[in-house]
Amino acid sequence: MSALITDAVSWALLAAGSLLVVVGALGLIRMPDFYTRMHAAGITDTLGADLILLGLMVQAGFSLVTVKLLLIAAFLFFTSPTSTHAIANAALTAGLKPRVAESPGAGKGSAAPEGGEP
Amino acid sequence: MGVSDILGLFNYWMVIILMMIGFYTVVSRGNLVKKIVGLNIFQTSVFLLYISMGKISGGTAPILTGKPEVYSNPLPHVLILTAIVVGVATTALGLALVVRIKNAYDTIEEDEIQAADDETEFGDPQAAEDHRR
Amino acid sequence: MSIEAIINIALFVFLGLTAFAILKLRALFAVVMLSAVFSLVSAALLVHLDAVDVAFTEAAVGAGISTVLMLATLALTSRHEKAPTRSQALPLIVVFLTGFALVYGTLDMPRFGDPQAPIQVHVAPKYIADTQSEIGIPNIVTAVLASYRGFDTLGEVTVIFTAGIGVLLLLAAFIREPEGLRVQTMDHHLVLRVVTKVLIGPILLFALYVQFHADYGPGGGFQAGIIFASAFIIYALVFGLENARKAVPGRAVRLLVACGVLLYGGVGFVSFLFGKNYLNYSVLGADQVAGQHLGILLVEFGVGLTVAAVMVSTFYAFSGQNPPIGDEDW
Numbered sequence: 001m002s003a004l005i006t007d008a009v010s011w012a013l014l015a016a017g018s019l020l021v022v023v024g025a026l027g028l029i030r031m032p033d034f035y036t037r038m039h040a041a042g043i044t045d046t047l048g049a050d051l052i053l054l055g056l057m058v059q060a061g062f063s064l065v066t067v068k069l070l071l072i073a074a075f076l077f078f079t080s081p082t083s084t085h086a087i088a089n090a091a092l093t094a095g096l097k098p099r100v101a102e103s104p105g106a107g108k109g110s111a112a113p114e115g116g117e118p
Numbered sequence: 119m120g121v122s123d124i125l126g127l128f129n130y131w132m133v134i135i136l137m138m139i140g141f142y143t144v145v146s147r148g149n150l151v152k153k154i155v156g157l158n159i160f161q162t163s164v165f166l167l168y169i170s171m172g173k174i175s176g177g178t179a180p181i182l183t184g185k186p187e188v189y190s191n192p193l194p195h196v197l198i199l200t201a202i203v204v205g206v207a208t209t210a211l212g213l214a215l216v217v218r219i220k221n222a223y224d225t226i227e228e229d230e231i232q233a234a235d236d237e238t239e240f241g242d243p244q245a246a247e248d249h250r251r
Numbered sequence: 252m253s254i255e256a257i258i259n260i261a262l263f264v265f266l267g268l269t270a271f272a273i274l275k276l277r278a279l280f281a282v283v284m285l286s287a288v289f290s291l292v293s294a295a296l297l298v299h300l301d302a303v304d305v306a307f308t309e310a311a312v313g314a315g316i317s318t319v320l321m322l323a324t325l326a327l328t329s330r331h332e333k334a335p336t337r338s339q340a341l342p343l344i345v346v347f348l349t350g351f352a353l354v355y356g357t358l359d360m361p362r363f364g365d366p367q368a369p370i371q372v373h374v375a376p377k378y379i380a381d382t383q384s385e386i387g388i389p390n391i392v393t394a395v396l397a398s399y400r401g402f403d404t405l406g407e408v409t410v411i412f413t414a415g416i417g418v419l420l421l422l423a424a425f426i427r428e429p430e431g432l433r434v435q436t437m438d439h440h441l442v443l444r445v446v447t448k449v450l451i452g453p454i455l456l457f458a459l460y461v462q463f464h465a466d467y468g469p470g471g472g473f474q475a476g477i478i479f480a481s482a483f484i485i486y487a488l489v490f491g492l493e494n495a496r497k498a499v500p501g502r503a504v505r506l507l508v509a510c511g512v513l514l515y516g517g518v519g520f521v522s523f524l525f526g527k528n529y530l531n532y533s534v535l536g537a538d539q540v541a542g543q544h545l546g547i548l549l550v551e552f553g554v555g556l557t558v559a560a561v562m563v564s565t566f567y568a569f570s571g572q573n574p575p576i577g578d579e580d581w
Contacts, residue, residue: 158286166297181303194302215421
C-alpha cells in the first residue's frame with residue numbers, strides 16, 4: 001500500500017515537472033520577444049527541474065541518492081534564476097529593449113525578432 | 119534486412135551522419151572557429167561510436183555492485199574519457215592558433231587569409247592565380 | 252520496441268538536428284552555444300549507453316570549459332561567419348561518398364548490444380572479473396584507467412601537458428602585464444557576484460569529492476581537474492582576471508602543470524626502485540591491494556593537478572589577451 005502511495009506521489013511530481021518543461025519549451029517557441037522567452041525558459045530549469053528531482057527523491061526514499069538529489073536541487077535553485085537574471089541583464093545592457101505594446105501593432109520592430117543575439 | 123538489423127545498426131548510422139556533418143563543416147566552411155566546432159562534432163561522433171560498441175543489452179555501468187550483473191565494456195569508456203580531455207586541450211591549442219592568425223592577418227576567414235598571403239608573395243591576386251596554373 | 256531503444260533514437264535525432272543547426276547558422280555566438288547543447292545531449296546519450304564516467308567528463312568539458320574558451324576566441328576575433336564564396340558541390344560529393352562507404356562498412360558490424368561481439372570477449376571480461384581481487388576497487392573504469400592501462404593515461408596526460416605548453420607559447424607574447432591590466436569586474440551584476448561567491452566553495456568541495464571518490468563512483472582526476480578549473484574560471488569571469496591572478500598567480504599555475512605530470516611519472520619511477528616494472532603500484536603498500544589503492548590515488552591526483560592547471564593557465568592566456576576582452580563580450 002505504501003509503495004503504491006510513494007509511486008503515485010512520485011509519478012504526480014514527475015508528470016507535473018515534465019508538463020512544466022513542455023510548457024517552457026512551448027513558450028520558448030511561441031513567445032514574441034527575448035524577455036518573454038526568457039520568462040518561459042526560466043520555468044523549465046527552476047520549477048520544472050526541481051519538481052522532477054523531487055519526484056525522483058520520493059522514488060529513492062531515505063538514502064544517499066536522496067541527499068545527492070537534494071544537493072543538485074539546491075544547486076539548481078540558486079544557479080538557474082541567477083543565470084536567467086544574468087542573461088536578461090546582459091541583454092538589457094547590450095541595448096535590447098523589451099517589446100511593449102500598448103495598442104495592437106505598437107512596439108513592432110522595437111525588438112529584434114531574433115532575441116538571442118544582442 | 120529486418121527491423122532488428124536496422125535497430126542494431128541505427129547507432130552506427132547516426133554516428134556516421136554526425137561524422138559527415140562535422141566533416142562537411144570542416145571542408146566547406148571558411149571560418150576557422152566554425153571549422154573547429156565542426157571538428158568537435160566529428161570527434162564526439164567518434165566517442166559515440168566507441169561507447170556504442172561497448173554497450174551490452176541489459177548491461178549496467180561498470181561499477182561493481184557485489185551482485186552478479188552484466189557490465190558494459192569498461193575499456194572504451196577509459197579510452198574515450200581521456201580522449202575527451204585531450205580533445206579540449208587540443209581544441210584550446212587550435213583556438214590559440216586562431217587568435218594568433220587573427221592578430222597576424224586581421225581575419226579568420228580562410229579565403230581572405232589566402233588572398234593576403236598571395237598579395238605578400240606575388241603582389242596582386244591575378245599573378246597568384248597565374249602562378250597556380 | 253523497448254523504451255530504451257526509443258530514448259536512444261530520440262537522443263541521436265536531437266544530436267543530428269543540433270549538428271545540422273550548427274552547420275547552417277552563421278552567427279558564431281549561437282554556434283558556440285549550440286555546440287554546448289550538443290555536448291550536453293551527447294552526455295545524456297553516454298549515460299544511456301552505461302558510460303557514466305565518460306558522460307561526466309563530456310558534460311564538464313563540453314558545456315563548461317570548451318564553451319568558455321570558444322567565447323573568449325569569439326571576443327578576440329569576430330562573431331559572424333562570412334558566406335562561403337566557393338562552390339559547395341565538391342565537398343558535398345566527397346562527404347556523401349565517404350558516408351556511403353562507411354555505411355556499407357557497418358553492414359558487417361556486430362549488432363548493437365550484442366554480448367558475443369568481438370570487443371566484448373577480448374580483455375574486458377578479465378578486467379571485470381579480476382578488478383575486485385587485484386585492485387580492490389569497485390569502479391572498473393578507474394581501475395583500468397589508472398592501473399591496468401596506466402601507460403596510456405600517462406601518455407594522455409603528457410599530451411594535455413604538451414597542448415597546454417603550446418597554448419602558452421602561442422599566446423604568451425600577447426598577454427598583458429598585471430600592472431597594465433584594466434580592472435574589469437562585473438560590478439553591476441550584484442546577484443551574480445553574491446551567488447558566485449556562495450557557490451565557489453561547494454564547487455571546489457565537489458571537485459575534491461570527485462577526485463577522491465573515483466574508486467567507488469564515477470569520477471577521477473580528469474573530471475575533478477575540469478571542475479577545479481571551472482571554479483577558478485567562474486571566479487575570474489565574475490570578479491575579474493586581476494583578482495583571480497592575485498588568488499592564484501599564473502606562475503604558480505604553470506608550475507602545477509608540470510608537477511602533475513611529474514607526480515604521475517614519479518610514482519611509476521618509485522616502482523622501478525623496488526625492482527618492479529614501471530607503474531606497478533603493488534610495491535607501494537603492505538600488500539598488493541593496498542599498494543594499488545595508494546598508487547591509483549597518487550596517479551589520479553597527478554592527473555587532476557595537470558588537467559586543472561592546464562585549463563586555468565589556458566584560460567588566463569586567452570582572457571589576458573590584448574585587446575582586453577570586455578565584460579559584455581562574455
